[in-house]
Amino acid sequence: MAQATEIHRGRKFDQVLNGAREVFLRDGFEGASVDDIAKEAGVSKATLYSYFPDKRLMFLEVTKTECQRQADQALAQINFDQPPEVVLSIAGHQIIDFMASELGQGIYRLCVAEGERFPELGRAFYASGPELVHRTLLDYLKQAVARGELAIDDLDLAAHLFAEMCKADLHAKLVFGVGCCPAASDKDRVIRGAVAMFMARYGTKSD
Known part of the structure; x- marks a missing residue:
């Protein structure tokens, strides 16, 4: 299955990005889970995926x-x-x-x-x-x-x-x-x- 290649910005984009930053720096790419990132960012997984269709794009951003x-x-x-x-x-x-x-x-x-x-x-x-x-x-x-x-x-x-x-x-x-x-x-x-x-x-x- 092809991965999505675009990110989408919205009201909680920076909030999601800050949460992802903390988890990636702490756990690395492999160790970082979407659940942990959503929890750190204080958003639902659905909200997270609405901005970043896959973890790789989040990591690069x-x-x-x-x-x-x-x-x-x-x-x-x-x-x-x-x-x-x-x-x-x-x-x-x-x-x-x-x-x-x-x-x-x-x-x-x-x-x-x-x-x-x-x-x-x-x-x-x-x-x-x-x-x-x-x-x-x-x-x-x-x-x-x-x-x-x-x-x-x-x-x-x-x-x-x-x-x-x-x-x-x-x-x-x-x-x-x-x-x-x-x-x-x-x-x-x-x-x-x-x-x-x-x-x-x-x-x-x-x-």
């Missing part, structure tokens, strides 16, 4: 919505007129905070676990998460180069390098469950190191 919401919040805090040390530090905190958050870890685990089943999930997460961060960094770096604050020959690579440096010593530990959420001092240490290395390579100021 939750992931895209949460990634976009996080990205919008991050973008609102960046002032592109500030110097690189300031903007990169802010961007670094946003990258690490999302990566280390319960939400960020939950979405990462879900994408890895369900990526083979739903390859479009990984693509949707990448487009609304890592790719959006990359484009934002790229836009800022172009402006900083134009102002003479940075000297970069490969902007695309530089943006990728900074984002990866912000994961140093933290991402692998989170993925493999070594320790708990990093302390603020650990985050600050990584960000200071990432910014210092980036500016040493691309900065135009000389002491």
Whole structure:
């Protein structure tokens, strides 16, 4: 039997989506039941199915919505007129905070676990998460180069390098469950190191 491929929005759509978010992050795709989602959302199964004909569509919508919401919040805090040390530090905190958050870890685990089943999930997460961060960094770096604050020959690579440096010593530990959420001092240490290395390579100021 072919699965339905369209979602329908209505008065309780956000209520259903919020309930689905909580259950998917807690139980994963396989472990999440429609009964649990309906209970968490405070709606009947009939109401739930009226918005999402199948669980797969609900899962994809939750992931895209949460990634976009996080990205919008991050973008609102960046002032592109500030110097690189300031903007990169802010961007670094946003990258690490999302990566280390319960939400960020939950979405990462879900994408890895369900990526083979739903390859479009990984693509949707990448487009609304890592790719959006990359484009934002790229836009800022172009402006900083134009102002003479940075000297970069490969902007695309530089943006990728900074984002990866912000994961140093933290991402692998989170993925493999070594320790708990990093302390603020650990985050600050990584960000200071990432910014210092980036500016040493691309900065135009000389002491």
